[in-house]
Amino acid sequence: MTTAEHEEGRLVLSWLPVVVMAVVTVVDLTAGPGVGFLPLVSLGPAFAGLIGSWRRTASYGVAALLLCVALGTYDGLFDTRRGYTAMASVAGVTLAGVIAAGMRGRREAELASVRSIAEVAQRVLLRPVPRTAGPLQVAVSYTSAVAEARIGGDLYEVVASPYGVRVIVGDVQGKGLAAVETAALVLGAFREAAHDEPDLVALAARLERSAAREANGEKFVTAVLAEVRAEERTAVLLNCGHPAPMLVHSDGAVDFPRPPDYALPLGLGVHGGEPPRSFRVDFAPGDQLLLYTDGVTEARDADGTFFPLNERAGLLKNPEAEAALEALREDVVRHSSGPLHDDAAMLLLRYR
Template sequence: MLSWLPIVVMAVVAGIDISAGPEAGFLPLVSLGPAFAGLIGTWRRTALIGGVALLLCAGLGVYDGLFDTQRGWTAMASVAGVTLAGVLASGSRMRREAELAGVRSIAEVTQSVLMRPVPRHVGELRTAVSYTSAVAESRIGGDLYEVVASPYGVRVIVGDVQGKGLAAVATAASVLGVFREAAHDEPDLTSLAARLERTVAREEDGEKFVTAVIAEIHADERVTVFLNCGHPPPMIVRADGSTDLRCPPAYALPLGLGMHGGEPPLTHRSRFAPGDQLLLYTDGVTEARDADGTFYPLRERAGLLGDADAEEALEALRGDVVRHANGPLHDDAAMMLLRYRQR
């Protein structure tokens, strides 16, 4: 529809000029055609629209008898000048769009390496993940997630790197790399968290920290063990629809801040049986605000996870978060949903 806007505008101007007569002075407004073309079209199409505008301007000038005076030539010069400016602006816009497309492509490749898709099925569990970036043109941010089937149970992590940009991406990559290896080696979550702590502290030297929640799911025992490092508490949606926020017995410092002392993270356990759902998320979800400044009511919206398909259920919740914010989120929002596979 927008591609026809320059033609429609020039046709309207021509009609008004013919109806109002030469004294009204509408002829220079023919230049609106190439002006709009420069905003929405390629430089070639802008030049073509400009050529049509010049022919139309010349025809109307002859019809109005304006070339006997300076007004006709002034109108032609106006159309030619606007056409040239439109061609230059269109070319510049196309170069920026090409550069942005290249950056977006690189960002998507980076994400495919850093945030590789988690397995849809891990043992008895069904998984689904969602990542919504606060930056509309990039899907890369400081949030992270991973699922690993280890000898000690299914281990998952959801975390949030402090800060934004490439530095946050590099920190997230380090944490995920160590987690993917250590999840197979460390016998318990305390040792696993200590290894992640050393990695962040060594590489960031106190410049950045990472909030994270690590979970270890023992499907045979129907139990999940949690370890929370300054992260929003996971939510379990029970089979009867009730919700349970798994707050730690004591909040520990985020990863990377262990050098400042504080209590070490303590593990805590919770029943996790068939019919239950486990949702891990970052603060971009619960801190999404509506126009009145109200935070997203996650527990009240837990019913949106009722779809039989885990991915559809999580997408319904993600869409509700975006609608609540009524626009782009102010922070990245990552979510991971785990439930037992249907038999």
């Protein structure tokens, strides 16, 4: 549900108690006391308790009681037990609504507190990347597959190190808090090692050791590392079982540079396999390098067709990197025709 639809729903619910009590009043005055509509006045405070505070619910309850007394007197119901029964019904529903509204208010306050803590956790785990780093203009996008979630198993970071601008985009196996914990471990190791290790192979080995200690051969992280130096018109890439990045040249040509050999995902080094090898690609002024997770390319439409990333490279023509990446993100969401089935992270490097 979109924000506009949510607000529209709340507006309807806020007016529903007034409408219900007005309808009951009209029907009671029209049909007379024989129909027995008077107890339905209690629907007013009942609906008020769905979204309003306990004070708002209590005020509607008082209004319903006064309306019940007025209609009951008009209909002559207080000569029998029917009038008192209707008042008892309204009072009981109002009391239940006030209690429910109070409990809901406390839960909403607790949820707001949890969300504020989650936002702090997001800033610690996925810190805002610099808009510029060396010769690069940087933009990032993260769309979680979990409703209301701000963080998940995808990770990214940009570090301006003594060896150039270093970047990582990765995807942790699994979901939930365990994936977030693993992502935090890998990001922490990357932020430290990016300043110390002289090349991407040594950096990847450092990340492998950190991930292996945590994963114990059972969990893994696919990742792609990139390094761009100001004095060179090339980018160094190292791919650990991750989707190949998309390289968009200044003339509009699109390429997906693949490594000579894929390295095992981080955390699976205990199973052997070839050691990671870095490779170079041309990366000159005007070029763009998009690193992403498989939540982007595996987004499917209603017919089950995967998102055609290579055909959407034209969306990155916007002069502003953030606007260009947002246009691509919106296109991914439109293509999926609903919530994404996996987290989708994108990081755009634009050589200025």
